[in-house]
Amino acid sequence: MNDHELKSIGALKKITLAGVGLFFISISAHAGAFEQQLFQAGEMATAAARQMRQTFAAAQTPPAPVQGAEWAAISGPDGSFTAEMPAFPQYQERAEKSPAGTAYTLRSYVLFESSRSFLIQTLTEPQDVDMSNPEALLQRRVEMGARSLDGGKWTNISWKRAQDFISVEVVGNFNRRDARSYYVIKGHQRFYVVYNGPAGTAQSSDVNHFINSLVIR
Numbered sequence: 001m002n003d004h005e006l007k008s009i010g011a012l013k014k015i016t017l018a019g020v021g022l023f024f025i026s027i028s029a030h031a032g033a034f035e036q037q038l039f040q041a042g043e044m045a046t047a048a049a050r051q052m053r054q055t056f057a058a059a060q061t062p063p064a065p066v067q068g069a070e071w072a073a074i075s076g077p078d079g080s081f082t083a084e085m086p087a088f089p090q091y092q093e094r095a096e097k098s099p100a101g102t103a104y105t106l107r108s109y110v111l112f113e114s115s116r117s118f119l120i121q122t123l124t125e126p127q128d129v130d131m132s133n134p135e136a137l138l139q140r141r142v143e144m145g146a147r148s149l150d151g152g153k154w155t156n157i158s159w160k161r162a163q164d165f166i167s168v169e170v171v172g173n174f175n176r177r178d179a180r181s182y183y184v185i186k187g188h189q190r191f192y193v194v195y196n197g198p199a200g201t202a203q204s205s206d207v208n209h210f211i212n213s214l215v216i217r
Contacts, residue, residue, distance in 0.1 A: 150173040
C-alpha cells in the first residue's frame with residue numbers, strides 16, 4: 001500500500017468518524033444546542049473531504065445531488081410525518097426521559113454528504129411536560145440555537161401559525177457556513193429540521209425542497 005492510499009484511507013476514516021459523531025452527538029442534544037454540534041461535525045467532515053480531494057483525482061470525489069434527481073421519501077414509524085431527503089438517511093431511536101421521569105423516544109434521521117448536513121428529529125413529549133405555550137418553547141429553541149452562530153443571532157426569523165401547530169424557520173451563519181432550521185410544535189409533538197452547508201446554499205432549491213417537504217400528519 002503506497003503513501004497516497006494510506007492518506008486516502010485516513011481521509012475516509014475522518015469523514016466516517018465525522019458522520020458518526022454528527023449522528024450520535026445530535027441525538028443527545030435535545031436539551032442543548034444541537035445546531036452547534038451539527039455544524040461543527042459538518043466542518044470537520046468538510047475538511048476531511050477537502051483533504052481527500054487533494055489526494056484523489058477530482059473524478060473520484062463523491063458528486064453533489066443533481067437537481068431533479070429522485071429523492072428519498074421518509075416517514076415517522078408512528079406515521080406522524082413524511083419528508084424527503086437527498087438520499088436515505090441514517091436512522092436512530094434513543095430512549096429519553098422527561099424531567100418527571102416518564103420515558104419517551106427521540107427519533108433522528110441524519111444525512112451527511114460532502115460539505116452538507118441534513119437532520120430531522122422528532123419526539124412526542126410525555127403528558128407530564130407542559131406544552132401549553134408552544135410559542136415560548138420555540139422561542140427558547142431559537143435563542144439556544146443562536147448562541148453558536150456568527151454574531152450570536154439568526155439573520156432571519158419567520159413565524160408561522162396554523163390551526164393545529166406553530167412553527168418558526170430561522171437562517172444564520174456558523175463560521176461563514178449557512179445554517180437553516182425549521183422547528184414545529186403540534187400538541188406534544190416536536191419536529192426539528194436542520195440544514196448546514198457552504199455559504200450561499202441556505203436558500204438553494206435543494207434546501208428549499210428539504211425544508212418544505214415536511215408534512216405533519
